[in-house]
Amino acid sequence: MILDLLKKRKSVRNFAEKDVPDEVINYILEAGRLSPSGGNGQPWKFGVITDKELILKTAQIAYNQKWIEKASFLIVLCTKNFDKERGGRYIQKSRFPNYVEEIENMDDELYRRIHMEEHQTKIAGTHMMMAALEHGVGSTWISLFKVDELSELLNLKKPLIASEVIAFGYPAYDEEVTPKKSLDEIVFYNKFE
Ligand SMILES: Cc1cc2nc3c(=O)[nH]c(=O)nc-3n(C[C@H](O)[C@H](O)[C@H](O)COP(=O)(O)O)c2cc1C
Incomplete structure (x- = not known):
């Protein structure tokens, strides 16, 4: 059940030194491919970053978030920067x-x-995170990075830009899930009071 899976999800930043098999990476990509998008435009490319050097450079570009260095692989969600x-x-x-x-x-x-249509890639990324979790692969979303620098590093050609990054890998150890607000705190019916 989807809720059982969602209840287990947490951002994983401590990754084990264990490769994720290609079949699982493909399963994750397939989940992204099936994502909805405005007008079914599918305005994305999914960059799978497995090269260690590129992962290290991405960590630097992401304002030196050192934990990214231990990721097994990254998926860079690229999107088209639409012209007017x-x-x-x-x-x-x-x-x-x-x-x-x-x-x-x-x-x-x-x-x-x-x-930059970035809202589009958030859904594909969420699909991917859940698909990964089904296979015991943890992940964390990364929005805090220099878009132009990463786009250049990956040789993206305009109008394609790196919109979001997700780091993936097996968790090094079990961690408590992150507490969430109760439904009472976040739901309203009809008009907000
Ligand atoms: C749009 C978005 C951007 C995020 N960017 C970063 C990031 O740059 N670095 C990071 O360590 N975590 C990032 N996160 C992860 C959040 O910190 C995390 O989802 C939040 O603390 C809730 O924890 P949980 O994912 O374990 O439920 C991001 C999450 C989202 C949804």
Whole structure:
């Protein structure tokens, strides 16, 4: 059951020195492939980083998060940085109709970088994390990194950019799951009181 799995999930940052078999990596990738996306655009590429040097460099680019160095592999969720002709601004203007003018006037490059369809890759990444957990592989999401530096390191060509990274590996040891708020604290029905 999906809830049983979700109750076991926690971010794993202490990885064992044990390789994850290719079949399991493919299973994880397949879970990402099946993810929903706006208009079924599937605006992504999934970069599997197994090379130790690249993993070390990624850790540096991620503001020196040393724990990343021990990951068995990384998946870099890359996405297309849509240009305005493709309707990027249309999406955010529809979502924030009170800011139509501000969005319209925002510097092109800045707008595209902030927008960058990154919300799309979050779902694919979540699928992957759950698929990994089914095989006992732990993971942690990484958003804190220099997007341009990582994109360059991986030789990505515009409009493709590195949007999110997930580090994977077998946990070195069992850890308590991270406490979560109760439903009472986070759910409301109909109007918020
Ligand atoms: C969008 C996103 C970005 C995150 N970025 C980082 C990160 O850069 N470095 C890190 O160590 N953890 C990162 N995390 C992991 C969170 O710290 C973690 O999910 C949170 O503390 C809750 O713990 P749990 O995953 O064990 O439930 C990120 C999580 C999310 C969802």
